[in-house]
Amino acid sequence: GQQLNQSPQSMFIQEGEDVSMNCTSSSIFNTWLWYKQDPGEGPVLLIALYKAGELTSNGRLTAQFGITRKDSFLNISASIPSDVGIYFCAGLAARGETSGSRLTFGEGTQLTVNP
Amino acid sequence: NAGVTQTPKFRVLKTGQSMTLLCAQDMNHEYMYWYRQDPGMGLRLIHYSVGEGTTAKGEVPDGYNVSRLKKQNFLLGLESAAPSQTSVYFCASAPPETRVSYEQYFGPGTRLTVT
16 A cells, blocks of 8 residues: 655754654655644644645745655744644545545654753 | 534443444535554554445454444444554544545544553
């Protein structure tokens, strides 16, 4: 099956630092989604990307859909303590009833921000 | 508008017992999904549904059954619980495939322990 390699697995940073994480795949995806999961909660959608090369921002978060359609990147600028959590990438290869529009998830990046 | 809700939030079962997890969404979404989340393994798809009365197997379906009798509800059943099914279970839903965008929305999760 399809697999997403997400890195790094964990990050420990100081408040105010910028953060970068990425996902790579051997397969092409048509859509990339980035989620954040707070402890004890469900994942919450941060950014959705629909076109190769697309660069999209949501506040201090910026994500890019790789040109090859096999990777995606998420950057967080000027981190704050509430950025703590697990960040997941997810790729969508095919939409529609036949495929169920199923997502493939990365294993997550655990982010810790020290005040 | 409650989004995606899950009941119960916590449950402890003994090996061999059965239970049903309920997922409900009030967004009129066609697609619904059940995932399990285990440490270091991200989210894995158990079963999914592309509409009322339909279900299909995901990545890890063994030991689980599902039903989608009503569009807004998606039930996950464990007929004979095993310790390997100790996990956090998340339900998600997605809007109709005719929309340009694609986003899955998650519930808050059910933490299940099987002893």
